[in-house]
Amino acid sequence: MMSFRKTSLILTFICLCAALAGCSDDSPSQKATDIVQDTGDSDIQDAGDQDTQTPDADANDADAEDADADDTSDDADASTGIPCESPNDCAAGANQGGFCNPETQFCEFACDNGFADCDGDPSNGCEVDLSSDAANCGTCGTICSATNLNYLPLCAPDPDEVGVCKVDSNLCAEGFADLNGDANDGCECEIEDPNDLIDADGTDTNCDGVDGVLADSVFVAATGDDTANDGFSPDAPLASLSAALQAAADNDRHHILVAGGTYEGALNLHDGISIYGGFKADGFARDLANETTTIAAAASDFDATTTAYITVKADALTNPTTLDNLVIEGFDATNKGASTFSVYALNAPGLTIQNTTVRGGVAAKGNDGADGTRLKTLPVPEGGDGGATSGFQPCGAGASDANPGHHGDNFTQSAGTGGAGGSHKCNANAAGGVAGNKGAPGTPGVPGILPADGLLGNFDATGTWIPALATPPTDGTSGGGGGGGGAGGNYETNTVLNCTFSPPCFYAGTAGGNGGNGGYPGGAGTNGIPGGSSFAIVVLDAAINIDQSTVILGNGGDGGDGGLGALGQENGSRPPSSGTAPNSPKAGKGGDGGYGGDGGHGGNGAGGQGGNAIGLATSGATVSTEGVTFDDSNAAAGAGGTGATQVGVADAPDGRDGVMENIKAFGTSN
Numbered sequence: 001m002m003s004f005r006k007t008s009l010i011l012t013f014i015c016l017c018a019a020l021a022g023c024s025d026d027s028p029s030q031k032a033t034d035i036v037q038d039t040g041d042s043d044i045q046d047a048g049d050q051d052t053q054t055p056d057a058d059a060n061d062a063d064a065e066d067a068d069a070d071d072t073s074d075d076a077d078a079s080t081g082i083p084c085e086s087p088n089d090c091a092a093g094a095n096q097g098g099f100c101n102p103e104t105q106f107c108e109f110a111c112d113n114g115f116a117d118c119d120g121d122p123s124n125g126c127e128v129d130l131s132s133d134a135a136n137c138g139t140c141g142t143i144c145s146a147t148n149l150n151y152l153p154l155c156a157p158d159p160d161e162v163g164v165c166k167v168d169s170n171l172c173a174e175g176f177a178d179l180n181g182d183a184n185d186g187c188e189c190e191i192e193d194p195n196d197l198i199d200a201d202g203t204d205t206n207c208d209g210v211d212g213v214l215a216d217s218v219f220v221a222a223t224g225d226d227t228a229n230d231g232f233s234p235d236a237p238l239a240s241l242s243a244a245l246q247a248a249a250d251n252d253r254h255h256i257l258v259a260g261g262t263y264e265g266a267l268n269l270h271d272g273i274s275i276y277g278g279f280k281a282d283g284f285a286r287d288l289a290n291e292t293t294t295i296a297a298a299a300s301d302f303d304a305t306t307t308a309y310i311t312v313k314a315d316a317l318t319n320p321t322t323l324d325n326l327v328i329e330g331f332d333a334t335n336k337g338a339s340t341f342s343v344y345a346l347n348a349p350g351l352t353i354q355n356t357t358v359r360g361g362v363a364a365k366g367n368d369g370a371d372g373t374r375l376k377t378l379p380v381p382e383g384g385d386g387g388a389t390s391g392f393q394p395c396g397a398g399a400s401d402a403n404p405g406h407h408g409d410n411f412t413q414s415a416g417t418g419g420a421g422g423s424h425k426c427n428a429n430a431a432g433g434v435a436g437n438k439g440a441p442g443t444p445g446v447p448g449i450l451p452a453d454g455l456l457g458n459f460d461a462t463g464t465w466i467p468a469l470a471t472p473p474t475d476g477t478s479g480g481g482g483g484g485g486g487a488g489g490n491y492e493t494n495t496v497l498n499c500t501f502s503p504p505c506f507y508a509g510t511a512g513g514n515g516g517n518g519g520y521p522g523g524a525g526t527n528g529i530p531g532g533s534s535f536a537i538v539v540l541d542a543a544i545n546i547d548q549s550t551v552i553l554g555n556g557g558d559g560g561d562g563g564l565g566a567l568g569q570e571n572g573s574r575p576p577s578s579g580t581a582p583n584s585p586k587a588g589k590g591g592d593g594g595y596g597g598d599g600g601h602g603g604n605g606a607g608g609q610g611g612n613a614i615g616l617a618t619s620g621a622t623v624s625t626e627g628v629t630f631d632d633s634n635a636a637a638g639a640g641g642t643g644a645t646q647v648g649v650a651d652a653p654d655g656r657d658g659v660m661e662n663i664k665a666f667g668t669s670n
Helices: 004-022 028-038 042-051 057-069 074-080 241-250
Strands: 096-101 106-111 151-156 164-172 217-220 255-259 261-264 274-279 293-296 308-315 321-324 327-329 339-346 351-354 357-359 457-459 465-467 491-493 505-507 534-540 545-547 549-552 613-619 628-631 660-665
Touching: 217 241, 241 255, 255 261, 274 293, 293 308, 308 327, 327 339, 339 357, 357 534, 534 549, 549 613, 613 628
Parallel strands: 217 255, 255 274, 261 293, 274 321, 293 327, 308 339, 321 351, 327 357, 339 534, 351 545, 357 549, 534 613, 549 628, 613 660
Antiparallel strands: 096 106, 151 164, 457 465, 491 505
16 A cells, blocks of 8 residues: 555655646657656767667657657656655666656656667666767667778767767778878788798788788898997897897897898807898898898808818707708818717707708818837836856766856747757867747737728717717737847866866856846837718707708718737837856857847837718708708718728728718717
């Protein structure tokens, strides 16, 4: 039951309406409509009509008239569904006013001037500014589109309309850019791909003026400057690739665009930074037909200790890193036995070489082996001492021979033995001591021995190339010491005729001479050093990608010649001594010492292996060569060095020639 207060309010409202009706010819319903329209602009009301998405405006007006003519308040109540007793019950949304309709006792809302409720959602009020929303300009659903010049469309306020569609000639529509700065064609460049991958045609698909992404690029030209320029635009290129790599790394850029020309300097690639060649220096348009970008090492990149001349090194590259449309030259090695590597990739799975020519360099000849020298600093076997004199011996029964000489060191049954002592005699000439024997000769050294046939070398755990080496020759050994001479026999007599003084008379034999020391041995020569190998591409520990590229094989270096072994010393290093003459010609003279044995000759050095010419060398990685062309038309393997030979010494073998192979997989033992 309606309360007394509410009944009073209704009666008051009815009286008020009757009074208003008496002052105008309009009906009460028309009066209510006028109040709503006065709260806003007529254009806003049109926008509300547009939001209904009713295609026929006349039909929309007819519906409104039908609603006004309806005596009941059901339609008005349904328009908001919010009952009210006072204006405080009708809280308006954004950009919106609300009031309580006294007839229907339901809230009604009206948008502020210039705003509209285009989404029909009461919770966000009149959410659209019809004077600035390009998707609802002036009325809901009116979309501002670009002109044929592709300038940025916008919605702007207008004195006669809430909002009208215009264009901003200083800005481009989404997806377009003004690349040439010509107002006559507006925003002429359509952005097809904002990522704009660098391509062979040099197509600028993101309209930033270059192939690729300008903000992610560093530019290099032979006419550039590493000091004055930063390399971040085509107008300010750097001059060297090493400076460009550092600039890219320091500024988080990932692409280096290089104009045609030759750029000297060995490179260490940076992970995730790619290099693209074939651009024009003026403007950096790509012109692969006329612009060739060559990377070559410089002599200053290496020193006297260099054994591996590397032009481009890729070490531990895990992020995508591309070398594209380049010529990479191997450096011609100068240090003896040095190898050359055009591209050297160690554990670099992120590396891609594409549309690139890699040319192997010329490796260096190996050093010749050194000749051996006589090893005079070594201790040598000593000669034996001569036999000592025997002292007085009685004449007659019991007489014996004098003392023999001592054997030299390292004697054998037939060499270096001491001579026998002479026999003592009574009343007859005593026998002289026997000379010592010559010492035994030293053993000659063995010549160098080549590595197994087919063994070329291998890459060690650090990635260093180790060529196969011949077994070194050996030194000779010292000659043995000569034997000492035996002592001479004593002479004794008891007759006056044979005495020079009163008998009995005694004349002692003399001591034997000392044997000579053994001869010094000959030192071995050294083997010739293998020639350096030429590697166009080396891939170790992880595969890389090679596509649509040409590999040109280079030249291996010749092996060095083997060195001569030194000859051993003849007749010992110290001469023997002779036995001295006795006081009486009837006494025995001591025997001479024997000569020391000849030193053994040193072994001759073998010739060094010829260096190899390899297009693609791998170890611990399998690389697809489906898109690779190999060219060995001017390639050559190195010749093996000559083994040393000389009279009286065993000849050393010549080194084997190197091999020439497009692809060679190396293990730990080849």
